[in-house]
Amino acid sequence: MVTLNRVKTEEFVGLKPAWCPGCGNFGILNAVNRALVELELEPWQVLLVSGIGQAGKLPHYTRGNVFNSLHGRPIPVAVAAKMANPELTVIAVSGDGDAYGEGGNHFLHAMRRNHDITYLVHDNQVYALTKGQASPTSDPGFVTKTTPEGAVTPLNPIAVAIVAGATFVARSFAGDIDHLSSMIKAGISHKGFALIDVLQPCVTFNHQNTYKWYRERVYKLESGYDPADRNAACAKALEWGDRIPIGVIYRREGEPTFEDRLVALKKGPPVKQALDPRRAESLLAEFM
Amino acid sequence: MAVKRPVDVNFMIGGEAGQGVQSVGVLLGKVFARGGFHVFADQDYESRIRGGHNFMRVRTSSRKTEAVSETVDMLLAINKETIDLHQPELASSGVIIYDGDTIKDVKSNGFLFSVPMARLAQEKTGDKLMSNTVALGAALRLVGYDMALMDGLLRDHFGGDVGEANVKAAHAGYDYAAQNFRTEFPHRLEPIGAARMFLTGNEAIALGAIAAGCKFIAAYPMTPATPILEYLATKAKDMDILVVQPEDEIAAINMALGASFAGLRAMTATSGSGFCLMVEGLGLAGVTETPCVIVNGQRPGPAVGLPTRTEQGDLAFVVHAACGDFPRAVLAPATIEDAFWVTVKAFNLAERYQVPVIILTDHYLAGSYATVDKFDMSRVTIDRGMVYAAAPGGDGYKRHKVTVNGISPRAFPGQKEVLVATDSDEHDEAGHLTESAEERRAQVQKRQRKAFELKHHGITPPELRGPKRADLTLIGWGSTYGAIKEAVELLLREGKSANWLHLNELWPFPAEPVADILCDAKESFVVESNASGQLAQIIRAETGKAVEGKILRYDGRPITPAYIVDHLRKESCCYGNVK
Numbered sequence: 001m002v003t004l005n006r007v008k009t010e011e012f013v014g015l016k017p018a019w020c021p022g023c024g025n026f027g028i029l030n031a032v033n034r035a036l037v038e039l040e041l042e043p044w045q046v047l048l049v050s051g052i053g054q055a056g057k058l059p060h061y062t063r064g065n066v067f068n069s070l071h072g073r074p075i076p077v078a079v080a081a082k083m084a085n086p087e088l089t090v091i092a093v094s095g096d097g098d099a100y101g102e103g104g105n106h107f108l109h110a111m112r113r114n115h116d117i118t119y120l121v122h123d124n125q126v127y128a129l130t131k132g133q134a135s136p137t138s139d140p141g142f143v144t145k146t147t148p149e150g151a152v153t154p155l156n157p158i159a160v161a162i163v164a165g166a167t168f169v170a171r172s173f174a175g176d177i178d179h180l181s182s183m184i185k186a187g188i189s190h191k192g193f194a195l196i197d198v199l200q201p202c203v204t205f206n207h208q209n210t211y212k213w214y215r216e217r218v219y220k221l222e223s224g225y226d227p228a229d230r231n232a233a234c235a236k237a238l239e240w241g242d243r244i245p246i247g248v249i250y251r252r253e254g255e256p257t258f259e260d261r262l263v264a265l266k267k268g269p270p271v272k273q274a275l276d277p278r279r280a281e282s283l284l285a286e287f288m
Numbered sequence: 289m290a291v292k293r294p295v296d297v298n299f300m301i302g303g304e305a306g307q308g309v310q311s312v313g314v315l316l317g318k319v320f321a322r323g324g325f326h327v328f329a330d331q332d333y334e335s336r337i338r339g340g341h342n343f344m345r346v347r348t349s350s351r352k353t354e355a356v357s358e359t360v361d362m363l364l365a366i367n368k369e370t371i372d373l374h375q376p377e378l379a380s381s382g383v384i385i386y387d388g389d390t391i392k393d394v395k396s397n398g399f400l401f402s403v404p405m406a407r408l409a410q411e412k413t414g415d416k417l418m419s420n421t422v423a424l425g426a427a428l429r430l431v432g433y434d435m436a437l438m439d440g441l442l443r444d445h446f447g448g449d450v451g452e453a454n455v456k457a458a459h460a461g462y463d464y465a466a467q468n469f470r471t472e473f474p475h476r477l478e479p480i481g482a483a484r485m486f487l488t489g490n491e492a493i494a495l496g497a498i499a500a501g502c503k504f505i506a507a508y509p510m511t512p513a514t515p516i517l518e519y520l521a522t523k524a525k526d527m528d529i530l531v532v533q534p535e536d537e538i539a540a541i542n543m544a545l546g547a548s549f550a551g552l553r554a555m556t557a558t559s560g561s562g563f564c565l566m567v568e569g570l571g572l573a574g575v576t577e578t579p580c581v582i583v584n585g586q587r588p589g590p591a592v593g594l595p596t597r598t599e600q601g602d603l604a605f606v607v608h609a610a611c612g613d614f615p616r617a618v619l620a621p622a623t624i625e626d627a628f629w630v631t632v633k634a635f636n637l638a639e640r641y642q643v644p645v646i647i648l649t650d651h652y653l654a655g656s657y658a659t660v661d662k663f664d665m666s667r668v669t670i671d672r673g674m675v676y677a678a679a680p681g682g683d684g685y686k687r688h689k690v691t692v693n694g695i696s697p698r699a700f701p702g703q704k705e706v707l708v709a710t711d712s713d714e715h716d717e718a719g720h721l722t723e724s725a726e727e728r729r730a731q732v733q734k735r736q737r738k739a740f741e742l743k744h745h746g747i748t749p750p751e752l753r754g755p756k757r758a759d760l761t762l763i764g765w766g767s768t769y770g771a772i773k774e775a776v777e778l779l780l781r782e783g784k785s786a787n788w789l790h791l792n793e794l795w796p797f798p799a800e801p802v803a804d805i806l807c808d809a810k811e812s813f814v815v816e817s818n819a820s821g822q823l824a825q826i827i828r829a830e831t832g833k834a835v836e837g838k839i840l841r842y843d844g845r846p847i848t849p850a851y852i853v854d855h856l857r858k859e860s861c862c863y864g865n866v867k
Binding site: 015043044049065066079080084263278281283284 | 322484487506523524525528532535540547568572700703709719720
């Protein structure tokens with residue numbers, strides 16, 4: 001597979017991961033690299049912006065331009081970098097706490113604005129880097145050190161994303177690299193905000209939602225499923241339990257992106273424009 | 289032009305929110321600016337959309353003036369409350385212009401001049417809304433001003449039929465005053481020279497940002513900084529600026545950092561509470577060495593405080609805000625003209641030292657208007673600092689390379705064969721996270737070296753104004769410049785011995801020059817709009833020297849020359865007070 005491509009997998013070998021052996025993050029890393037290779041993107045063309053958590057380390061373990069930002073803040077950094085240089089392929093990377101907890105407000109509004117970035121959320125339903133507390137997506141009743149009586153109602157990121165105005169909403173599974181890399185490719189290729197929520201087993205702190213647990217439940221969306229049907233997508237988004245759908249749950253094509261609406265981008269990437277103070281000269285007359 | 293007697297006339301316009309107080313004030317200021325006068329105008333308004341009491345003071349002088357005067361020579365009262373509230377400020381020769389048809393039962397010790405503004409507006413233009421313009425015409429007649437300048441301004445400002453109607457309304461007021469004002473107003477204002485610019489501190493900052501090549505602003509609306517975002521939004525198309533109103537201040541600063549990392553000059557603007565939300569992002573700028581300009585237009589805090597009032601209460605906060613050690617610069621424009629040049633410098637410092645730069649203004653400076661000489665764009669320099677030139681054959685690029693002065697060449701993502709990486713975690717030279725003690729020491733020391741460079745090569749040391757040795761030394765920072773300057777002039781006219789130190793570049797604190805000046809001071813006072821004397825605290829911490837005297841104001845109103853002198857009369861040895 002790799003040899004068919006102009007860009008080689010070896011170009012995406014970064015630092016040695018510090019993840020636990022067997023961590024779902026390895027599958028996500030492999031899928032990201034495979035997607036970038038298959039899209040023939042070179043590392044310098046890609047900007048990976050991450051938050052804090054084990055997911056936030058992913059950009060260091062592949063190769064590309066990297067901005068590892070604060071907890072919950074990859075989206076604002078990523079969308080602004082995209083505006084500044086729309087030629088970059090911008091991928092934001094978060095965990096479930098980063099995306100849906102600390103960064104919830106950015107998550108909501110970035111989807112509404114339809115920035116042209118891909119948002120990869122490693123959703124392991126637990127805070128792992130801080131050693132095992134409940135997350136916004138922990139299943140109800142999930143017992144942790146901070147939720148001895150069990151976690152409360154979880155946030156449904158897929159449903160929230162569809163309602164908030166995201167134009168590409170997908171779910172995949174870290175244990176299925178073929179499926180996940182195809183979702184990441186579709187997300188990057190999508191013009192607009194693409195959310196990919198990745199079911200990711202945490203082998204150390206989540207003994208409930210394990211590889212086995214997910215494998216018994218996930219199923220690929222049937223061929224007749226129409227992701228353009230928003231009502232059907234909302235219904236599909238609510239499916240969680242014995243059966244969990246994976247695939248592109250909702251997709252709306254042709255929606256103007258945030259960048260499309262920016263007048264300042266009509267003349268090409270702002271980073272390529274020369275700076276000239278004399279241009280401001282014309283503004284002074286209105287103050288006289 | 290013949291030498292004329294100096295003039296200094298203070299107009300006040302008062303009314304409810306929504307009655308056009310600001311538009312009348314701005315037109316009045318602008319028409320005098322067109323005649324070459326120095327004008328300073330401040331606004332006083334409440335945190336509401338309609339009603340309440342608003343006023344604007346427009347001080348017009350033949351000499352450069354950068355402070356408000358508390359004595360009103362002419363009061364344009366749009367409502368009765370204005371007359372009731374501002375009687376005490378009226379000069380003995382002062383005049384109140386009002387509409388006696390609509391404002392009844394007026395009692396005043398001052399000279400009342402009723403102009404049937406609404407009736408004249410209706411008669412001459414068919415639109416009662418022009419009544420404020422009638423008042424403007426009457427006011428200009430009293431000071432004997434050139435109506436041709438007013439006609440031109442109204443046509444430029446409103447344009448078309450609306451402009452012509454306003455010209456008619458202004459002339460109606462002018463003619464009415466000519467026929468009915470039977471006494472002599474003691475002040476004459478005849479044009480004295482070429483037109484000047486007339487703008488607010490916020491507008492000066494926004495213009496400075498555009499001149500400096502700022503291409504990105506993300507800001508969440510908050511008084512008094514909102515007009516910066518609004519102005520840049522109106523120029524986004526012509527000046528190619530990315531303007532974003534994000535979901536909150538946290539997004540605003542993080543967006544500015546994303547844009548800056550990608551290669552643009554970027555800024556955000558807020559007030560104290562919004563800055564509080566930005567503090568983690570400030571630290572991110574520090575550790576990732578991402579240049580960024582942050583405007584904090586201060587208002588009285590803590591928390592929401594007094595939203596439409598002024599204070600200098602965030603100084604101690606902004607110089608220390610965020611966890612950990614990292615260099616930053618804090619600049620505080622002294623005047624509206626200075627706001628332009630400080631902003632230009634802020635962008636240069638940010639990129640040269642790869643640090644966040646905070647511009648500390650306040651409601652008073654941000655929202656006040658002043659005349660300035662037209663900004664000379666040929667004096668604006670853009671210094672983008674050390675930019676990385678890729679060596680052929682491979683990406684040995686290290687974003688956080690350890691260097692002698694701590695500054696690492698900057699590259700931007702999207703350059704072939706170059707990978708740019710940075711991290712909010714402590715990182716190695718290449719920008720990847722590390723827990724190595726050795727790497728940590730190297731990066732901390734590198735950032736500390738930048739702080740040293742910034743302090744000794746970036747910050748311009750303040751100058752002592754006036755005689756080197758004096759009985760009294762006043763020390764101020766930021767927007768109190770005009771008030772202190774005028775207070776010192778008053779002291780000198782009274783035969784007192786006084787000098788004055790003003791800081792507009794506050795951090796890294798220029799400790800050595802300030803310490804030297806304080807060594808020579810006999811009696812010193814800080815003048816600050818806050819409750820604790822925050823500059824005095826910083827001076828103590830940075831120089832070991834105590835400034836005993838403090839002239840403080842924290843009621844949300846601006847410090848005026850009279851406020852300073854009144855305090856000195858009660859507290860200074862110069863006035864025979866014993867300590």
